[in-house]
Amino acid sequence: MARRIGVLTSGGDAPGMNAAIRGVVRAVSAGSGEVIGIRRGFCGLIDGSLEGLGPRDVANILQRGGSILDTSREPRFHDPAQRHKAIETLERERLDALIVIGGNGTQRGALLIQQEWQGAVLGVASTIDNDLGGTDTSIGFDTACNTALEAIDRIRDTAHSLDRLFFIEVMGRRAGFIALEVAVGGGAEAVLLPEVELDTEWLVNVIRSNHERGKVSCIVVVAEGAHPGGARGLLLEIEAPLAHLGLPGSADARVTILGHIQRGGNPTVRDRVLASRLSTFAARAALEGKRGLLFGVRGNTVCETPFATALAEEKLIDRTLLDLVNELAG
Ligand code: F6P
Numbered sequence: 001m002a003r004r005i006g007v008l009t010s011g012g013d014a015p016g017m018n019a020a021i022r023g024v025v026r027a028v029s030a031g032s033g034e035v036i037g038i039r040r041g042f043c044g045l046i047d048g049s050l051e052g053l054g055p056r057d058v059a060n061i062l063q064r065g066g067s068i069l070d071t072s073r074e075p076r077f078h079d080p081a082q083r084h085k086a087i088e089t090l091e092r093e094r095l096d097a098l099i100v101i102g103g104n105g106t107q108r109g110a111l112l113i114q115q116e117w118q119g120a121v122l123g124v125a126s127t128i129d130n131d132l133g134g135t136d137t138s139i140g141f142d143t144a145c146n147t148a149l150e151a152i153d154r155i156r157d158t159a160h161s162l163d164r165l166f167f168i169e170v171m172g173r174r175a176g177f178i179a180l181e182v183a184v185g186g187g188a189e190a191v192l193l194p195e196v197e198l199d200t201e202w203l204v205n206v207i208r209s210n211h212e213r214g215k216v217s218c219i220v221v222v223a224e225g226a227h228p229g230g231a232r233g234l235l236l237e238i239e240a241p242l243a244h245l246g247l248p249g250s251a252d253a254r255v256t257i258l259g260h261i262q263r264g265g266n267p268t269v270r271d272r273v274l275a276s277r278l279s280t281f282a283a284r285a286a287l288e289g290k291r292g293l294l295f296g297v298r299g300n301t302v303c304e305t306p307f308a309t310a311l312a313e314e315k316l317i318d319r320t321l322l323d324l325v326n327e328l329a330g
Pocket of ligand 1 (some may be wrong): 011012173263
């Protein structure tokens with residue numbers, strides 16, 4: 001039975017990571033195990049930066065964004081010699097299991113350690129992008145969407161008052177989950193996603209037809225990966241055909257890039273509950289000696305999926321939501 005369990009957060013921070021750390025510490029402690037926190041993700045594993053975490057050390061963090069353990073994007077992890085150093089740390093610290101909280105890149109790292117280390121590695125799905133397989137939704141996604149939505153609502157006030165066209169860029173280099181969700185929630189006139197081929201002629205037509213139907217403001221939500229230059233690049237590309245239309249507000253269009261405000265902040269209740277559930281299941285699984293599994297949620301049920309299966313899953317956007325944006329822009 002696993003007794004000494006390591007925990008780390010890695011990759012882009014996501015609101016709810018602290019709730020997940022708390023869940024691991026409290027659930028492992030309840031099962032008479034011991035938790036060792038690893039600082040700055042895989043970086044701390046390579047460099048041996050660790051600290052014991054007891055139930056009182058995770059007091060008052062449930063509601064905080066970021067990660068008390070900090071996080072990193074660690075390129076050294078692609079080097080087998082560096083991974084060997086990480087595994088030496090796990091051995092030296094006599095860890096039986098490691099719980100890894102993060103998104104796609106992080107869980108790929110977790111799979112590599114699981115293949116090279118005899119201890120147990122378990123994953124907790126956490127990324128604002130929600131582009132990780134093995135789960136319907138990941139920790140941080142709901143908060144990021146709510147943060148972006150609040151900003152979009154505010155911009156709508158200005159767009160409406162000034163009869164102006166706005167392009168709002170949200171996070172998502174490879175995935176349009178945030179963009180799609182906030183486009184529906186924010187009543188966007190159009191949404192552009194990396195998963196859907198860009199058709200600038202269609203977009204200019206949408207903008208023109210909005211105006212012809214008497215709509216006062218127009219908001220186009222752009223996932224950062226929908227155009228190589230993001231929302232700015234998109235506007236540059238369609239500036240001339242837009243100006244040609246001669247519509248009020250269109251020649252004077254604005255771009256707002258929401259950027260990293262989407263990553264921080266207090267997690268929503270949904271993210272706190274999700275983080276608490278997934279981390280507790282992962283902690284119990286570690287105590288039971290399970291290995292190589294990613295914890296996520298399907299419907300309202302917590303599920304465990306082998307790393308390789310989860311990472312091979314192609315997570316698809318819901319095309320019916322895309323239709324909804326176009327239909328409700330009416
Ligand atoms: O964590 C995912 C993500 O927020 C992406 O949506 C975004 O493209 C990327 O991270 C930004 O990464 P960084 O903070 O390293 O610039």
